[in-house]
Amino acid sequence: MGKRTIGTGILVACAVGLLVYLAFHVRLAPVPNAVAALKTFGMTCGSCAGKIEKALKPLKGVAGVEVDVNGGWVMVGFDTQSANPETFAGAVRKAGFQSWLMEQMTLADFRQVSGRDFGAKAVRSSGCGTGGCGSGGCGSAK
Structure with missing residues (x-):
């Protein structure tokens, strides 16, 4: 019985x-109940999109x-x-892009405006446009 007890x-x-x-290492993703729309300039390609995602996703409350x-x-x-949506544009600016909060809306408002649920379709573009990544175009607008 002693071996079973120890085992x-x-x-x-x-x-x-x-x-x-x-409990300390698994982060449960927040559930969104609103969408913030940020008008952002200086993005030229998918790499820019990746930089912005990387800047925003770690923020508390971002789903x-x-x-x-x-x-x-x-x-x-x-x-x-x-989460405070006012902080989102600041994080995007720190990543090297011009950005400001244009509107905050409920998920229902987002669905009505876009015709889809948030996260149902990836919008991220790939490929470089004019002034692309190789020529310092990504995030060069400050």
Whole structure:
């Protein structure tokens, strides 16, 4: 019986250790209840979109980011209880682009305007436009 007790104790300790690890290292994605529309200039290609996504996704409360390079729009799905949409444009500016908050809307308003749910279609463009990445075009507008 002693070996079973020790084995069970080790198993329980490993399970508890795994739960503690997961509690501190697994980040649950926030659920968006609003969308912020940012007008953004200086984007020329998919690499620019990637820089903007990288700047926004780690922010508290951000659930998703959609970048329309050709249209000059960045849409940020976020949780209004944990995020301030005014900070989004600042993060995009720090990434090297001109940006400001144009509008904040509910998910229902976004669906009515766009005809789709937020995150249902990737808007991100690929390929470089004029002034492309190789010539310093990405994020060069400050």
